[in-house]
Amino acid sequence: MTRILASALAFLSLLAATAAPAAAANDEAGQAAVVERAVTQYIVPNYRQLAESASTLAGRIDRLCKEPDAKKLEDAQAGFRELLRAWAAVDFLRFGPMADGGRYERFAFWPDPRGIGQRQLRRMISEANPALLGEGALKSQSAAVQGLPALEVLLFEEPVTAAEGAFSCGLAAAVARNLAGIAAEARDGWLGETGWSRLMARPGPENAVYRSRAETLTELLKAELTGLEQTPDQRIRPALGDSPETARPRAAPYYRSGSTAEYWHATARALTSFAEKSEMMSLLPKEKSWIANSVAFEFDNLTRTLGALTPPVETILTDPAQRDKVSYALVVFSSLKNLFHDQYSPAVGLSPGFNALDGD
Amino acid sequence: MFLAPCRNAAGSYAILVFTESGEPVREVALPSRGHDVVLDQAGRQAVAFARRPGTFAIGFDVAGARSPASFACPPDRHFYGHGAFAPDGRLLYSTESDYAHGARGVVGVYDCTDGFRRIGELDSHGIGPHELILMPDGRTLAIANGGIATHPATGREKLNLDTMRSSISFVDRLTGDLLARHETPAEFGRLSMRHMTVDGSEFVWFGGQWEGSPVDVPSVIGRASLDSAVELLPSGPELPLALEGYIGSMARSRDGSVIAASSPKGGRILLIDAATMKILSEERLFDGCGVTGIGNRAFLATSGAGTILPVASDTGPGRPATFPVAFDNHVKAV
The missing domain is CATH 1.20.120 (Four Helix Bundle (Hemerythrin (Met), subunit A))
Structure with missing residues (x-):
């Protein structure tokens, strides 16, 4: 087998030597500049915005649950809409860190034609298991209850400012923290020595x-x-x-x-x-x-x-x-x-x- | 030697032939976009099929001594892009659509010794057949009925997603008898099984595409055999998402112990242990789709960006090279 692979490798390097230059009409520098601008001017700033919006929202929901009132609910709902706008800026980027580890689907399990999210969320609310509100506990739950669609139900359809809505409010806070965590991971995945920005900037045979x-x-x-x-x-x-x-x-x-x-x-x-x-x-x-x-x-x-x-x-x-x-x-x-x-x-x-x- | 349909630098469609020693031997021109190319067991003659819903096929000898012969399916049929030779290379079987009757699947039978004259037709026992392979007994055809109805009048539009059901049928190529037929599990009705290969234990491995919600995706790889039902590859929820619910081609290693599955949408090539159903390795290949066995652990993969990459379950990826072509869905090692 090793011999076969070795000969395959030799054969491939020969091919590389004989292959004509790519037919693309553009120079390498121009292409590299487009990719660089896409990453630095659009992708990274928008993932930063996503992480910031999610973290702001998590803070607002925490405050809402501590001392629920109509004004704080309004703030939380406005924060949800802002996070949604930030999500629209990146939800067509189906590659990079957000596409890994099921992050995209955990962030926004949508479309959900079978109503999985609704069903599971209603069950969670009726069972009201406090263990689910702990740090990181949501991660082991279905993606359908981890993200934006679940948070939307909780913030806009559940009585989170009333006494009987206390668990729902706690769950909303947990979902928002989960979203903030995913968004921070997605942002960080673009940065640094081994970040996705680097992968896109330096394509080549050694790039995985x-x-x-x-x-x-x-x-x-x-x-x-x-x-x-x-x-x-x-x-x-x-x-x-x-x-x-x-x-x-x-x-x-x-x-x-x-x-x-x-x-x-x-x-x-x-x-x-x-x-x-x-x-x-x-x-x-x-x-x-x-x-x-x-x-x-x-x-x-x-x-x-x-x-x-x-x-x-x-x-x-x-x-x-x-x-x-x-x-x-x-x-x-x-x-x-x-x-x-x-x-x-x-x-x-x-x-x-x-x-x-x-x-x- | 490798054969791969492609779009070349001039924008024309062809089969690119290249040898073990690294020479691009020649191109066999295609009138339009191709899909798969199949070889007889002796590795002498090959047939390239049109991508669906095309109607042409080109027969050629691998050595290039004779000029290629083109042939077509009947006017009330179209090809799906796949087929298989009989063991002696005298007959060719191809998946086709009887599109006037809801994309009823048929298998066209062609006489390779008589200018690819169509001499008969078998039932594929399902709607929208895609890949068909010959089992090691030399007599049984395994056919992946994708379950999706299309019609040439509406191009590639899927007409029956709400009621679709995919199946793998095992058909005696000599009598047309249905030996077994396995449907997808009921809860995964929107999984279309499309590409196949057979391992060393006569399990047919399939790669499919998911037609349900893109965030609620089951495993799109699995296996079945003459006497065992469809079984999906066990995996966590993340793998099907990373594959974007889509497999583009399946291949076996030379000894049938390792299975390769490509996901061009997810840009990944998976190598799977056929005996344990465990994933041995996962490589990234942008728009990687064609894959063919070159050793007992090793495969060659091709991509729509013109890259060829050797991958092996024990030694990892080899050094890639890039051609000025876009490789199409499938590649075959002679």
Whole structure:
């Protein structure tokens, strides 16, 4: 076996020597700069923000549980909405430390069509086991009760300011601390000598994750495309239905806190900002600069449209004028996805997800 | 020697042939995107299939002495991208869709000695078949029925996710008799079993894709045999999430003791001990999908970014190299 592997290795190094240079239209330095900007200007600051928002929220819920009143509940609910906005800024980045160790799913177990989270949460509340409120105790529980959707139920549907809601409040505090811990791990995973920033900055044969610059750039593009796909497919279309009669507000993300439209809007701003901060359009050859213009135009349409919705989500999904806006946003999502996938990618010599299409 | 469908630097689709000594031998042109390439047991002739819902296939001899022969499935069928030769190399079996009837799975039978004339058809005993392999007895076909109905008129859109059910069927290739059929466990109805390989103990190992919630993912790797039901690879909740509920290809080591599973979405290649079902190693490979056995512990993996990486359960990853191509889902060692 060793001999076979050794000959395979010799054969591979020969291949490397004979392989032509990559066909990418871009110089290495330009690509490296895009990746660096994406990491330092967008990814790291947004994970810092996520960790900060989660920690702020955990503090507010602690204070709420100690001395519950309406004002403190309001503060906690506002903190939840702020954390949700911070989450929208990174929830399309399905790689890096947040994608490891089930962190992403523990942070936000969504979509949950079988209602696992609800079921388990209700059981926990009725059993009211104080051991679950201890430091780190939630980690061993199902991901469905560890993150944002569970916290939303607790803060917006449970009587956390009343005496009978004391356990729910304690559970909310535990979930918020858990979120703060996950967010801090995700942030720290990007930093330092062995951090993910370093992995993305130095691709090569010795790098255990990224073997070429093109892979790191493709990772960014894949993230942009993930956001442009998962938002319409999972977060909008199932709730919108084909008509006001078939709309399903309860399939909308974070409807319990009335945050659906804000979450959609924050997502549109995040996807815009990720493309802008990385300056990924700078890699386009001159004759393809129309792509950058079209992308900017469509991002502007998207953000404006989703920013013009008037909650509550039930109205957004049933009022014909608002439905039209949401439908238009779906068209823009699709246009952006085509621009990135069919125009931008080949123009800069990348093949995002060549092998990752469902069904092959 | 290795055969791998790819998109080359010029943007055309081809089978890239490269030898043990490191020479890219040649490209066999494909009219459109390919999927798998299969070899006969002698390692002389090969057939590359169109990616679904394509209808072309190209037969060629590995040595390159004769010019490739293209053939097609009937007009009311399309290929799924996989097939297998009979042991003597005279017949070829391919998974196909009878799409006018809800993507009923059929197995096309082609005569390799007569210009790949289609001489018959078997039932795959399921909807949306994907990979089909020949069992070591030389007579039984194992077919992964993915359970997902699609129609060429709607491209790759999945039409029956609410009612889908995947199965592995064992079919006698000479009589068409169904010998056994194992469905996914009831609670994992949205798991589509698609790619397969067979280990040294005649267990068929499958890699699947999860069509349910992306945060509520079961194991997408498992095994079954003629007389044992589907069994999922035991793992904590984190592995299926890291694989993003998606396996792109399966392969066995030369002696069948180690199984490789690739997840292009999760960018990971897993090596699994076939006897104990334990994971022996996990390597990262960005968009890594093609994998083929090159030793009793070693595999070669390929990626959509053009990287080839040797991986071994005992010695870890070898040195990668990058080609100016995008390797497609599968690679085969001759």
